[in-house]
Amino acid sequence: MMSPLTVTAMATANPLGLGLPATWTALCTNRQGLRPNDFEDAEIKTWIGRVEGLETEPMTGELADFDCRNNRLALMGLRQDGFEQAVASARTRYGPDRIGVLIGTTTSGILETELAYRRRSAAGEGLPLTVRYRHTQNLFSVSDLVRRQLRLTGPVASISTACSSSAKVFASASRWMAAGLCDAVVVGGVDSLCFMTLYGFASLGLLSDRPCRPCDVSRDGLSIGEAAGFLLLEREGRNGERLRFLGYGESSDAHHMSTPHPEGLGAALAMERALDRADLKPIDIDYINLHGTGTPANDLAEDCAIWKTFGGRTPCSSTKERTGHTLGAAGITEAILALLCLQHDFMPGMVRIEQPDPQLRSAMMLRSESRPLRTVISNSFGFGGSNCTLIFGKRP
């Protein structure tokens, strides 16, 4: 069992909007965050979830070395929803050395390096690359940026386990708190559009050329998105905060690098371990926010895992049809969406579904519904067979 932690602040910048109010409004009015691919000159017929305004907000001053799309997105996220003020208050209470930082990312600022290779290629081979490697491409750069921006000096690391990265940060944060290393942890995830992920997923045949349609019978791949999200976790809040992080479950598929176990064995293990750690039974879970990428293999494997663990009664939906798959930021973005659902007693339907896949046996939500919620699950699974399930609850 783990000691529940309190969510005392959260912030998001994602394709549905900047900040929690905009995101919530989009979620409950079925406003979509995907659009036809217009990222740079990437000529791939697909849809993307893009955050507006990143191109026109260079980073200056002390943090100028960190300037790149991914870190701009991180700063944009940090500036939402009074998050920096909430962290400043925690810093005063606990001291900067007692607050940790754990950020998930998969590609960090690789876009800068991609563009540097292009410049080099255009100018003739043999030229050196001009890249601030440490502050852009290296995966630690975003965690380093966050701790500097928030003026924190506690333990810090980036976690990169593909698409489960920013779910895994919750597990490590819980351990840091339990071991007494910290009194609070800023967990987060930031991933931004780049050529590597667009062309890479295209090479695997995993991109849909329409907006992705998780759980639809004719789903044919994912839509890539970008997002930044952050949560502040403390043992107890001071203002009667109701949202709580109750448990995590981690597992490895031990099956294949880029294909999930066909029966979702690893995913089921992650959900079972999360239930154990939260001391809950399947019947206690009111809603599951699916990993639900919209690839044929993922949705089927996840459905098998849910059927095995929960049977066919727990309502499930994927919100990736609205945000796209934000990769290393998917865990945190969907944790935030699941927490918004808890807060507002609301379950988002999958409005893009034209015809539900009859092979899927779990209770897919086609329409959004308002219903009292006490506990919700968010699933995140990644390449390399990395699975992580999170459980959130709400004080009565």
Add this chain to the structure above:
Amino acid sequence: MMQVWVIGVGIAGPGLDGWAAARPVLAGHAEYRLTPFAPAAPKLLSAAERRRCSQSARLAIAAAQDALLAGDLPGDAIATVFASSDGDGVITQEICESLAGAAREVSPTSFHNSVYNAPAGYWSIATRSQLSSTSVCAYDVSFAAGLLEAATYATVERGPVMLVASDLPFPSPLHGIRPVGESFAAALVIAPTRHPGALMRCAIGLTPHRTVTAFPDAIPTALRSNPAARSLPLLAVLARQATETVRLEYTDETDLVIECEPEG
């Protein structure tokens, strides 16, 4: 401070190929010789996975396999933490070159090998371990961050965990912006309780930054530039079986302190 027991050590690098051979070198009983090093394809993997497996995965798995040799725990009974600063520069290079070309074709195998947790993925496939695996990065101090993560895991989850730290040189032109000289990987299997055959009891915690423990004298500059080689001050104490405190740089403000007490 967190109390853990080191129950296995693995090492893979030039002149330090396997703990059995490296131990007398790190203890100062044998001379260090910088010899060319290329990790073999992991025998634990199927032929198909071995073919696909990246250089970074080979390197990490070489150290991980070595760390299991002396102990009695199978790989599928041990959770893992993989730590690396730079991931796989060979693949980054290949993909960036392709993306800068006219065709912009990315090889599917390269793309799935490009994820930071590729070594962890191959290791779990090789050992059939379904336990937790976390891949962490903290630039030059990734080993310290990984050891903190592993010690915390063992302490809180009450189970054994293996830390595998590895980095390899970038090819040119990436090498120009990240000049790492040599490949190196180290692995430590740690347990939360006293264990038969344990080498060392370690108390691990964070303290304000001071002077950190130096590299063993014999280690050449080209190897010192590898972030994973920052494990060598600790590995030298393990090799000598000495009662000593090792301080590793972690953040600007904080060091990771490991108080070592030999067992057995």
